[in-house]
Amino acid sequence: MSKASRIVEQLRRQILDGDRAPGTRLGQESLAAEFTASRMPIREALRALEAEGLVTIKAHSGAWVSALHxxxxxxxxxxxxxxxxxxxxxxxxxxxxxxxxxxxxxxxxxxxxxxxxxxxxxxxxxxxxxxxxxxxxxxxxxxxxxxxxxxxxxxxxxxxxxxxxxxxxxxxxxxxxxxxxxxxxxxxxxxxxxxxxxxxxxxxxxxxxxxxxxx
Amino acid sequence: MSKASRIVEQLRRQILDGDRAPGTRLGQESLAAEFTASRMPIREALRALEAEGLVTIKAHSGAWVSALHxxxxxxxxxxxxxxxxxxxxxxxxxxxxxxxxxxxxxxxxxxxxxxxxxxxxxxxxxxxxxxxxxxxxxxxxxxxxxxxxxxxxxxxxxxxxxxxxxxxxxxxxxxxxxxxxxxxxxxxxxxxxxxxxxxxxxxxxxxxxxxxxxx
DNA sequence: GATCAGGAGATTGTATCCAATCATCAGGAT
DNA sequence: ATCCTGATGATTGGATACAATCTCCTGATC
CATH class of the missing domain: 1.20.120.530 (GntR ligand-binding domain-like)
Known part of the structure; x- marks a missing residue:
């Protein structure tokens, strides 16, 4: 199993468990440090979670835990x-x-x-x-x-x-x-x-x- | 607009227009050459199209245009x-x-x-x-x-x-x-x-x- | 003849580095 | 005082280089 998919699972779990609240910034650099990986698998993980609707990405700006009105x-x-x-x-x-x-x-x-x-x-x-x-x-x-x-x-x-x-x-x-x-x-x-x-x-x-x- | 999203649109168009038939292999290297880009935006594009159901990715193996039984x-x-x-x-x-x-x-x-x-x-x-x-x-x-x-x-x-x-x-x-x-x-x-x-x-x-x- | 083991080649996955873009804030003009 | 402008810093996007993994072919064995 790839490193990116492990990060996807952990991040999803954290979001669903409330450890990362909606609106929280998901900086690639800080996540890379947390998961002791490079930014590359982090980026893939964020893209995957965006497809699931759990993360919102803005081009050239960053990623946040999706928030709903x-x-x-x-x-x-x-x-x-x-x-x-x-x-x-x-x-x-x-x-x-x-x-x-x-x-x-x-x-x-x-x-x-x-x-x-x-x-x-x-x-x-x-x-x-x-x-x-x-x-x-x-x-x-x-x-x-x-x-x-x-x-x-x-x-x-x-x-x-x-x-x-x-x-x-x-x-x-x-x-x-x-x-x-x-x-x-x-x-x-x-x-x-x-x-x-x-x-x-x-x-x-x-x-x-x-x-x-x-x- | 990012390079990856442009590739997504082009690939989607090609698949829907029948230029790439289901089951066709989508090698990162060859796609990178076609679109004159590196493999990085290609990967992002393939991930996005996978989320749309148009592409099927197998870890460490490759990507293909999705085929249906x-x-x-x-x-x-x-x-x-x-x-x-x-x-x-x-x-x-x-x-x-x-x-x-x-x-x-x-x-x-x-x-x-x-x-x-x-x-x-x-x-x-x-x-x-x-x-x-x-x-x-x-x-x-x-x-x-x-x-x-x-x-x-x-x-x-x-x-x-x-x-x-x-x-x-x-x-x-x-x-x-x-x-x-x-x-x-x-x-x-x-x-x-x-x-x-x-x-x-x-x-x-x-x-x-x-x-x-x-x- | 069929099946399984092993290695070479090709392809994907990850790390690192550089470029492009955006947000922030200082400074000046209106 | 407010708005615009421009430079700076931080952050993401992309390119290149290396490591890990799979595929497929070869050859040996049953």
């Missing part, structure tokens, strides 16, 4: 409301029983995080829960798009979930279990509707606290 | 059947009257190409017709996806359209004009249905000749 953030969620039901519809008939069991276990684990109480675990498990439920889907383009949308919004989700009230967290957990039930009974329609409503409710809940974050 | 080609069309109705639904209410007129003119121009008779013009205009009809859509991610799907399938469309019988070409033209009518009357539902059927019929028509191409 509130409208862009909400547009990502609105797009997810349309695309993810489509993807889970493809996925439901093709998921294995073992996969569905695993998704159910993730739902249980999420219950125990308490949402904002264990933010890091919640974000990681919630992401895993949803993306695994799409594992059966056959359209690589759409699953890539979904992953991109999750990645791009992750830093903001981290900040916004802090404000999420307990009742909203409980709703999230309940919806997760309903989704698992729909998967178990292979009910495509129910799964699609639940996913759409789940994302929609989350968007509306989060947008209430967006004013604080973006103002 | 028949199943992948048809999967692109099936995905278009789902995504493009969504996009045109977003687009219809936001297209300007001037844009719709322009789309109508494109439909007329396509009639005059005679399909396989003037293949180059047909491909260019057909592409322009559809992509312009999506110009009102507000989701950049989805329009990017649609453009990617068009680009990736273009080399194969070029080959397959050669076999397209006259009746199929006439059907295509008729459907185009029906779509224009739907745009003019701002009929979202009609536009979505027509686009879906248009893509579906094209896929079925083309797949009939795929055996020849891929066997």
């Amino acid at each position: 509130q409208e862009e953030f909400e547009q990502c969620y609105k797009l997810r409301e349309v695309v993810e039901p489509m993807v889970i519809g493809e996925s439901v008939p093709l998921l294995s029983g073992a996969q569905i069991d695993q998704i159910g276990e993730l739902a249980d684990l999420i219950d125990n995080t308490g949402g904002a109480a264990d933010l890091r675990s919640f974000l990681r498990l919630d992401r895993e829960f949803h993306l695994l439920s799409y594992a059966g889907a056959t359209y690589p383009f759409l699953t890539d798009l979904v992953t991109r949308l999750w990645n791009m919004t992750q830093p903001y989700r981290r900040e916004l979930v802090r404000f999420m009230p307990a009742e909203s967290f409980q709703a999230t957990c309940a919806e997760h279990h309903l989704i698992v039930d729909a998967l178990r009974s292979r009910d495509i329609d129910a799964a699609q509707t639940l996913v759409r409503l789940h994302i929609r409710r989350t968007r509306i809940t989060l947008s209430r606290y967006g004013e604080v974050l973006w103002s | 028949q199943e992948e080609f048809e999967q692109c069309y099936k995905l278009r059947e789902v995504v493009e109705p969504m996009v045109i639904g977003e687009s219809v209410p936001l297209l300007s009257g001037a844009q719709i007129d322009q789309i109508g003119e494109l439909a007329d121009l396509i009639d005059n190409t005679g399909g396989a008779a003037d293949l180059r013009s047909f491909l260019r205009l057909d592409r322009e017709f559809h992509l312009l009809s999506y110009a009102g859509a507000t989701y950049p991610f989805l329009t990017d996806l649609v453009t990617r799907l068009w680009n990736m399938t273009q080399p194969y469309r070029r080959e397959l359209v050669r076999f397209m019988p006259a009746e199929s070409f006439q059907a295509t033209c008729a459907e185009h004009h029906l779509i224009v009518d739907a745009l003019r009357s701002r009929d979202i539902d009609a536009a979505q249905t027509l686009v879906r059927l248009h893509i579906r019929r094209t896929r079925i028509t083309l797949s009939r000749y795929g055996e020849v191409l891929w066997s």
Whole structure:
């Protein structure tokens, strides 16, 4: 595996984990020093992350961790409301029983995080829960798009979930279990509707606290 | 504008125009000689085109113009059947009257190409017709996806359209004009249905000749 | 005859160096 | 006081040189 691709993975991990906040400058020289490499693999890594939407590059100027305006953030969620039901519809008939069991276990684990109480675990498990439920889907383009949308919004989700009230967290957990039930009974329609409503409710809940974050 | 981005545009154009067929090797050294540049901007360009799906890179091995199997080609069309109705639904209410007129003119121009008779013009205009009809859509991610799907399938469309019988070409033209009518009357539902059927019929028509191409 | 090991050649990946471009700030004119 | 202008410093873009890796051919072995 090349040095550039290792740097891509590490940088992506750092951005998603919140170690590098949106708007942070990514200077080639300083990154080269950090990763003990030359600027060349750094440049390739930044280009790759730009293609993923995680990094924004301005010619002859520099690279920054991509930042979203509130409208862009909400547009990502609105797009997810349309695309993810489509993807889970493809996925439901093709998921294995073992996969569905695993998704159910993730739902249980999420219950125990308490949402904002264990933010890091919640974000990681919630992401895993949803993306695994799409594992059966056959359209690589759409699953890539979904992953991109999750990645791009992750830093903001981290900040916004802090404000999420307990009742909203409980709703999230309940919806997760309903989704698992729909998967178990292979009910495509129910799964699609639940996913759409789940994302929609989350968007509306989060947008209430967006004013604080973006103002 | 950087040298790399100029190379991206030229290479993309060459691939879409059929000057570089799928499976063709893209050696860094030879490309550097062609474009009178060093290998460095070439690498950046290849990475960018890889992100667009037009180029496939294998580590330590090389880059090739992306090739699709028949199943992948048809999967692109099936995905278009789902995504493009969504996009045109977003687009219809936001297209300007001037844009719709322009789309109508494109439909007329396509009639005059005679399909396989003037293949180059047909491909260019057909592409322009559809992509312009999506110009009102507000989701950049989805329009990017649609453009990617068009680009990736273009080399194969070029080959397959050669076999397209006259009746199929006439059907295509008729459907185009029906779509224009739907745009003019701002009929979202009609536009979505027509686009879906248009893509579906094209896929079925083309797949009939795929055996020849891929066997 | 088929398969696998090994080495030569070619090609990609990385480091270093130089050139081009942009941001910043001082200085002067309006 | 504000805006424009120009020089300086920092940073990215590109070229060249070297290292790492793969491919393919050769030849030996089963």
